[in-house]
Amino acid sequence: MAKRNNIQRRTTKGPAPIDRSGEIASKRKILRLFTLASLLMVGILLLMMLTEWAAIYNTDISGNEVEISGFNCASAALSDGYKSIDQETYGDIAVFNYHAKAYVERLSVVSVIVLFVLIVHGVIALFGLITNKQGVFNILSIIFALAEAGLFIACHVIGVSIGDSGILTTYCNDNPACSVQSQAILPALFAILSIALPVVALIRDNKIEAEMAPLPENNKEPVQVGKTNRK
Amino acid sequence: MKKVLCIALVILLLFSLASCGGESDRIDLTEQTFFYGMTTIQMYPEDYLGKVIAFDCFTYRLVDVEGKEYLCGVRKCSAGYGCKCGKDSVIGFILDYEGAIPEPRNQSADTVEKTWIHLEGSLASEEIENIRIYGYDGDTVNYDRVEFVPFCRFKVSSLKVIEDYSNLNYYVTA
Numbered sequence: 001m002a003k004r005n006n007i008q009r010r011t012t013k014g015p016a017p018i019d020r021s022g023e024i025a026s027k028r029k030i031l032r033l034f035t036l037a038s039l040l041m042v043g044i045l046l047l048m049m050l051t052e053w054a055a056i057y058n059t060d061i062s063g064n065e066v067e068i069s070g071f072n073c074a075s076a077a078l079s080d081g082y083k084s085i086d087q088e089t090y091g092d093i094a095v096f097n098y099h100a101k102a103y104v105e106r107l108s109v110v111s112v113i114v115l116f117v118l119i120v121h122g123v124i125a126l127f128g129l130i131t132n133k134q135g136v137f138n139i140l141s142i143i144f145a146l147a148e149a150g151l152f153i154a155c156h157v158i159g160v161s162i163g164d165s166g167i168l169t170t171y172c173n174d175n176p177a178c179s180v181q182s183q184a185i186l187p188a189l190f191a192i193l194s195i196a197l198p199v200v201a202l203i204r205d206n207k208i209e210a211e212m213a214p215l216p217e218n219n220k221e222p223v224q225v226g227k228t229n230r231k
Numbered sequence: 232m233k234k235v236l237c238i239a240l241v242i243l244l245l246f247s248l249a250s251c252g253g254e255s256d257r258i259d260l261t262e263q264t265f266f267y268g269m270t271t272i273q274m275y276p277e278d279y280l281g282k283v284i285a286f287d288c289f290t291y292r293l294v295d296v297e298g299k300e301y302l303c304g305v306r307k308c309s310a311g312y313g314c315k316c317g318k319d320s321v322i323g324f325i326l327d328y329e330g331a332i333p334e335p336r337n338q339s340a341d342t343v344e345k346t347w348i349h350l351e352g353s354l355a356s357e358e359i360e361n362i363r364i365y366g367y368d369g370d371t372v373n374y375d376r377v378e379f380v381p382f383c384r385f386k387v388s389s390l391k392v393i394e395d396y397s398n399l400n401y402y403v404t405a
Binding site: 083094 | 267270275
């Protein structure tokens with residue numbers, strides 16, 4: 001009964017409407033925090049592109065012989081730096097490109113796509129934060145996070161498959177424990193986890209919308225989702 | 232206004248990404264970049280033809296199966312492209328110089344007491360020379376096994392002997 005009384009009624013007849021605008025505004029503010037968290041997640045995913053997307057790990061030296069990050073790959077694809085000696089920008093991509101050209105080019109193209117998707121996702125989250133329009137931005141956020149997870153998984157698969165190119169024979173001195181590893185699976189998992197934020201925000205937003213919904217003209221109590229007025 | 236700012240930010244980011252890493256016409260190989268730089272140049276000599284390359288190295292004499300001698304500027308290394316050189320693993324260039332190149336000293340010994348030189352110049356050509364040498368079994372020459380050693384030729388424009396080589400590593404890694 002108490003819950004029923006709390007519902008704002010915008011009809012001309014019946015009890016006087018209760019002003020709940022403050023409460024609604026406060027709930028909307030909480031939703032804005034979800035959007036802010038989504039934006040931070042995108043930032044973290046961008047930072048995770050600095051992790052090793054392909055690395056030759058040699059147990060003989062207990063470390064990597066050569067390695068490339070997502071940013072190295074994206075930079076190489078954007079500025080054709082596959083043969084550069086500039087390790088700060090491109091990592092060890094020149095040697096990967098020499099031994100596994102097809103794999104590296106594929107990885108770089110996917111890296112550029114994932115970078116663009118992340119940037120667009122970030123912009124969408126930013127607009128969502130500014131306008132606080134939850135519905136459409138949350139749905140877009142879910143779609144983008146799913147796309148990012150798929151692309152990161154693709155990067156992981158391509159990164160690991162570089163081992164099939166024959167590069168290990170050059171760098172591993174016949175050490176069977178030597179392998180090509182990829183950390184691109186980490187941002188993939190993180191992207192999947194980040195889907196929870198827009199999903200929760202979407203559910204909460206729907207609840208707020210339902211609470212704000214006007215009563216019909218015949219002054220019957222509002223119907224909630226999944227319930228009927230039958231007694 | 233906010234929309235314009237956001238779009239400008241994205242465009243700026245994309246431009247900065249696209250413009251970064253442009254290769255200059257001069258390459259200075261340092262202690263940190265020697266191995267990777269040398270490896271990359273030998274992998275893609277056609278991309279580094281005409282660029283001025285400067286680096287420190289020690290002199291090394293390589294003798295092929297026919298007795299022909301090649302004076303090289305190298306450093307020792309453990310793995311990577313074109314390093315295996317008989318009983319040594321070295322990476323560097325065959326030197327073309329009109330002046331006198333100092334004689335190698337302790338070239339195969341594990342010591343920094345070698346003949347160190349600072350070189351400036353450029354690749355003589357994009358061709359890689361495969362020098363035929365006898366293989367080694369430990370410290371002994373195996374005359375029954377012939378190996379191919381790929382080397383680029385380097386046209387030296389300036390050569391300086393390095394007196395103080397205490398901060399130089401004769402052995403380099405990636």
